[in-house]
Amino acid sequence: MRIFGRALLALLALVAVVGGVLVVRTLTVKPIGAEGAPKIAAAPPIDVDRAAQRLAMAIRFQTISRQDQAFDPAPFDGLHAFLRETYPLTFSKFTVETPVGRSLLMTLPGSDPSLKPMLLMAHQDVVPVDTGSEDKWRAPPFAGAIADGYVLGRGATDDKGTLIAILEATEALLAQGFTPKRTIILAFGHDEEVSGSGAKAMAELLKSRGVTPWFALDEGLAIVDRFPLTGKTTALIGIAEKGYLTVKVTGVDVGGHSSMPPRLTAAEKVAKALVAIDDKGFPGGLESGPARLMLEALTPDLPFAQRLVMANLWLFRPVVEGEVGKSRAGEALMRTTVAPTILAGGTKENVLPQEASAIVNLRLHPRDTMESALARLRAAVAGIEGVTIEPLPRGQNASPVSTTTGDAYALIAATAQAVAPGVPVAPGLVLGATDSRHFAGVAENVYRFAPAVFTDADLAGIHGTDERLSIANIKRMTTFYAQLVATGAS
Ligand SMILES: [Zn+2]
Structure with a gap:
């Protein structure tokens, strides 16, 4: 009994401390850019x-x-x-x-x-x-x-x-x-x-x-x-x-008659590659970067309950990331996005294509570069034989x-x-x-x-x-x- 009593007391103390930290942080958040704000001059008359x-x-x-x-x-x-x-x-x-x-x-x-x-x-x-x-x-x-x-x-x-x-x-x-x-x-x-x-x-x-x-x-x-x-x-x-990178994912095969297909056709290699790229995804979240700064800046303007969560991302970050990631725009804010946009391959229904391809457009988060993103894509498809990934021109790192x-x-x-x-x-x-x-x-x-x-x-x-x-x-x-x-x- 005594041990339970002590454990309960310790737990209550912990809850009180955490609760205190949460509330103090919630009440003391300050807007970004507020310090050093200059006095704004009057505008001239404008028609x-x-x-x-x-x-x-x-x-x-x-x-x-x-x-x-x-x-x-x-x-x-x-x-x-x-x-x-x-x-x-x-x-x-x-x-x-x-x-x-x-x-x-x-x-x-x-x-x-x-x-x-x-x-x-x-x-x-x-x-x-x-x-x-x-x-x-x-x-x-x-x-x-x-x-x-x-x-x-x-x-x-x-x-x-x-x-x-x-x-x-x-x-x-x-x-x-x-x-x-x-x-x-x-x-x-x-x-x-x-x-x-x-x-x-x-x-x-x-x-x-x-x-x-x-x-x-x-x-x-x-x-x-x-x-x-x-x-x-x-x-x-x-x-x-965000930066910009488009890659071409190519799958190759010897071709032939579709009545006797190989284990993986060129088209299937590309399909598997796209699934592998999607499975690997890109890391991202609210640990730092523009999305984190945006949340911090807006926190003072949120209602108390939301402010409590946002002012304490040290505790609630996974929950908030889950919520933000529910929207397309939220996902795009937090990480590099990957969008297959053009699929090509094959010219006749009973002929195996010797080559199939997918064009994939990436928008690079500032934490990724063209080089690191390309390396990540290539690592994702490394286990699929006959697949290559090459960047197209006009890529651009994030600013x-x-x-x-x-x-x-x-x-x-x-x-x-x-x-x-x-x-x-x-x-x-x-x-x-x-x-x-x-x-x-x-x-x-x-x-x-x-x-x-x-x-x-x-x-x-x-x-x-x-x-x-x-x-x-x-x-x-x-x-x-x-x-x-x-x-x-x-
Ligand atoms: Zn414009």
């Missing part, structure tokens, strides 16, 4: 309706990037002439360079050369409209229509909205007589949607000049309405983007992970909060690729964020039908860039 009309006009230049066609500079030349005419102060005070194609690299030198420049990015090109989908649009995709509080058309969000918002901001500041202490660089790529060669050339040019920007800010994430984790509107600042503790992150987060009051801000991981990847190793930190509030319907239009940007977002974005520059460059 939002005029900005919306200018975005509508920019959409009419059909600066389309096509995978399978030669680059046509004419629409870009038209867009440039329009921008020069519309933003005369910006185009006269900034030096304007075109290092390659029709990319624009613009620089306004600051008065204090000891301060590292800030670099703001957008791209001028847009994706084509799917053939046959044109009449599903509320307005023709290149008409540049404005209706019901939205600018409609291809590129409204991706990414001419940002392009126009940045130029509206610089023009309004210059009209007020603003002279920056810190150099401001604008980098507007012309082929983000195909190769990003423009951004690459601009990054190399800056590097060759020894320019190391304080930070680069590009598209990637935004203010999401509503974010599943918090159940409310949440601003996500991309601190990294480095930018810090959430520096003054650049604090500036972007605080400016986001200024245009979206009360909205929690957290770091995030961009699942696609942006032009900003070329600035890793050039800029100190790279962030990917547009200060626009996007609903699911807004997001569906990006690369889809009925792309649109609300006038409320144009106001938010223009104000954001003006405040970011006014605060960060003076």
